[in-house]
Amino acid sequence: MHKLIWGVAIVAGCCALIAGAIFAGLFEKSVVAKGIEQPLSPDRMKALAAKGAYVAVTADCYACHTAKGGAAWAGGLPIATPFGTVYSTNISPDKENGIGNWTRADFHRALRDGVGKGGSHLYPAMPYASYRKMTPDDVDAVYAYLMSREPMRIANRKNALTFPFNIRQSLTFWNLLSLPGEEKAADNAKSAIWIRGQYLVDALGHCGECHTPRNLMQGMQHNKYLKGALLEGIIAPDITKEGLVRMGFDAPLLAGFMKSGISAQGAMAYQMFDVVHFSTQYMTDEDLSALSAYLFDLDAAHDTSVPPPAPKPVELAPALAASAHTTYRNLCSACHGAEGQGIPHVVVPLSTNVSLRLNDARNLVHTVLHGVPAQKFPGLERMEPMPSFKDKLTDQEVADLANWMRAVWGGREPTFKPEGVASIRQGK
Amino acid sequence: MTLATKKLSLTINDRVIDRIDVPYTMMMQDFLYEYLNLTGSRMGCGQGICNACTVIVEKDDGSLEEVQTCTIGAHWFEGKRVRTVEGHGSHDASGAITKLSPLQQAFIEHFSFQCGYCTPGFVTGATVFMDQLKRKPIARAELEQAIIDALDKHICRCTGYVRYHEAVRDLVLKTPGLLNG
Ligand code: FES
Ligand code: FES
Numbered sequence: 001m002h003k004l005i006w007g008v009a010i011v012a013g014c015c016a017l018i019a020g021a022i023f024a025g026l027f028e029k030s031v032v033a034k035g036i037e038q039p040l041s042p043d044r045m046k047a048l049a050a051k052g053a054y055v056a057v058t059a060d061c062y063a064c065h066t067a068k069g070g071a072a073w074a075g076g077l078p079i080a081t082p083f084g085t086v087y088s089t090n091i092s093p094d095k096e097n098g099i100g101n102w103t104r105a106d107f108h109r110a111l112r113d114g115v116g117k118g119g120s121h122l123y124p125a126m127p128y129a130s131y132r133k134m135t136p137d138d139v140d141a142v143y144a145y146l147m148s149r150e151p152m153r154i155a156n157r158k159n160a161l162t163f164p165f166n167i168r169q170s171l172t173f174w175n176l177l178s179l180p181g182e183e184k185a186a187d188n189a190k191s192a193i194w195i196r197g198q199y200l201v202d203a204l205g206h207c208g209e210c211h212t213p214r215n216l217m218q219g220m221q222h223n224k225y226l227k228g229a230l231l232e233g234i235i236a237p238d239i240t241k242e243g244l245v246r247m248g249f250d251a252p253l254l255a256g257f258m259k260s261g262i263s264a265q266g267a268m269a270y271q272m273f274d275v276v277h278f279s280t281q282y283m284t285d286e287d288l289s290a291l292s293a294y295l296f297d298l299d300a301a302h303d304t305s306v307p308p309p310a311p312k313p314v315e316l317a318p319a320l321a322a323s324a325h326t327t328y329r330n331l332c333s334a335c336h337g338a339e340g341q342g343i344p345h346v347v348v349p350l351s352t353n354v355s356l357r358l359n360d361a362r363n364l365v366h367t368v369l370h371g372v373p374a375q376k377f378p379g380l381e382r383m384e385p386m387p388s389f390k391d392k393l394t395d396q397e398v399a400d401l402a403n404w405m406r407a408v409w410g411g412r413e414p415t416f417k418p419e420g421v422a423s424i425r426q427g428k
Numbered sequence: 429m430t431l432a433t434k435k436l437s438l439t440i441n442d443r444v445i446d447r448i449d450v451p452y453t454m455m456m457q458d459f460l461y462e463y464l465n466l467t468g469s470r471m472g473c474g475q476g477i478c479n480a481c482t483v484i485v486e487k488d489d490g491s492l493e494e495v496q497t498c499t500i501g502a503h504w505f506e507g508k509r510v511r512t513v514e515g516h517g518s519h520d521a522s523g524a525i526t527k528l529s530p531l532q533q534a535f536i537e538h539f540s541f542q543c544g545y546c547t548p549g550f551v552t553g554a555t556v557f558m559d560q561l562k563r564k565p566i567a568r569a570e571l572e573q574a575i576i577d578a579l580d581k582h583i584c585r586c587t588g589y590v591r592y593h594e595a596v597r598d599l600v601l602k603t604p605g606l607l608n609g
Pocket of ligand 1: 475476479
């Protein structure tokens with residue numbers, strides 16, 4: 001008995017030591033090379049700033065680091081997490097509130113290791129798990145660019161996180177469990193376009209941060225990379241090749257969608273609207289083709305489009321079909337058209353719409369219940385607002401309507417239940 | 429080409445419409461114009477944005493709801509009680525208007541509109557707003573914002589809204605029971 005107690009005590013002691021060592025950051029591995037301590041010369045900084053503007057656009061820094069209606073680069077945007085709200089920080093070169101006093105090395109460590117100036121850990125709402133894969137040259141360029149912006153004297157907002165997540169140092173555990181391991185050497189069998197696409201998707205664009213499901217620790221499930229995830233009540237769809245084909249995309253269509261935000265498959269909405277607005281619309285055609293080529297696993301950019309065939313309609317019980325079709329005609333057809341064809345430049349078509357083809361009807365139901373505000377797209381494109389129908393339709397009517405649309409146009413079985421509508425109605 | 433039709437019954441301005449054939453795909457606005465000669469509500473945007481086309485649906489509990497007619501199918505109104513802008517005033521036996529509703533009168537006295545295109549929508553929206561106040565009075569201090577919130581979705585190209593808001597405020601203040609305290 002005595003021995004057992006000692007045994008347990010020793011194991012517990014070891015665990016505590018290991019946990020202590022993890023907490024102290026002894027297991028943390030920096031990917032930042034030592035040479036980065038060397039500051040960049042003013043000329044070099046100047047030369048790099050222009051390049052950095054484009055890198056920052058592809059990495060979509062602005063969208064998070066500028067609050068809606070707030071000063072540029074001054075942070076303050078609330079980011080909801082399962083553990084509370086994190087506010088993005090001021091990354092303008094203000095010495096007091098921003099990164100004005102940060103050295104080149106501080107900046108590299110923040111972006112790639114998730115450790116800010118003075119050693120305090122960043123929350124992974126900042127996608128350093130992806131930026132970790134950025135090249136040192138690109139990080140330098142973003143640093144030079146940000147340092148050339150106007151300093152904003154705006155204080156950072158205090159995060160509102162629950163215990164123990166409000167202890168920054170505890171992120172050493174997260175980092176140990178969630179950060180990707182050593183980078184694999186570039187695959188020589190792949191074309192330059194594919195490799196550029198991979199860099200854009202995996203590192204700069206940090207697509208996986210939203211499109212990959214997360215585990216209990218909120219780390220990306222690497223074995224389900226880009227297979228789709230639930231994000232603030234909306235599905236960020238599966239954007240592996242299989243998922244994209246299911247949605248009706250081929251490589252050129254996807255590249256065009258990322259540029260314009262509008263396609264036969266729908267108009268960008270929710271968080272992807274901001275991604276197009278602040279980032280992808282400004283990406284070069286070459287980069288968008290590369291991004292697309294990588295997601296479709298192609299070695300070259302293709303510009304002729306051969307969209308995948310439309311899904312085969314699913315037969316429905318006649319009574320359900322008749323009542324749902326009546327609902328469609330009464331409430332949807334004025335804008336989306338009797339045949340789901342939409343109105344060019346005004347309303348998206350439904351017959352080819354992504355949300356009718358996804359595994360789950362959630363995005364469609366969410367949109368029917370809560371609507372989508374009017375949106376401005378690149379150029380002169382505009383989409384009119386989608387009204388909310390939560391006061392006009394019962395849960396049963398919404399479920400029937402969604403099931404009918406998905407069966408007729410999306411080739412999906414009518415499996416969505418009124419209970420599902422009820423929970424989305426309550427914002428779950 | 430003949431359009432497939434379906435029977436439609438509803439009550440409009442207290443007139444019972446019993447089982448008439450209406451195309452499945454017809455919007456309420458077209459039905460009001462083409463079948464009933466009720467041309468008061470206006471087709472503005474046709475996209476559910478300007479709210480010039482709205483009518484009132486009188487619900488079973490007596491409360492009122494504002495509904496667009498440009499984007500909502502006639503058959504959605506099956507079995508419902510509808511009030512269009514023609515139905516707000518008092519009428520004589522021949523159907524001629526003898527008196528405007530207090531709200532319509534207030535819009536005239538305040539010179540609320542110029543071209544008048546948006547007016548049927550404002551009459552509808554403000555009537556529903558007054559009905560809501562009757563059911564749930566608010567404090568005087570909340571009134572200005574409540575008027576803005578209620579009429580915000582109505583677009584007017586001419587007047588700048590101020591005179592509409594003044595007319596509604598004036599009438600609310602003159603009508604007992606809409607404000608508490
Ligand atoms: S005409 Fe109906 S909202 Fe504009
Ligand atoms: S009075 Fe002319 S549009 Fe309102």
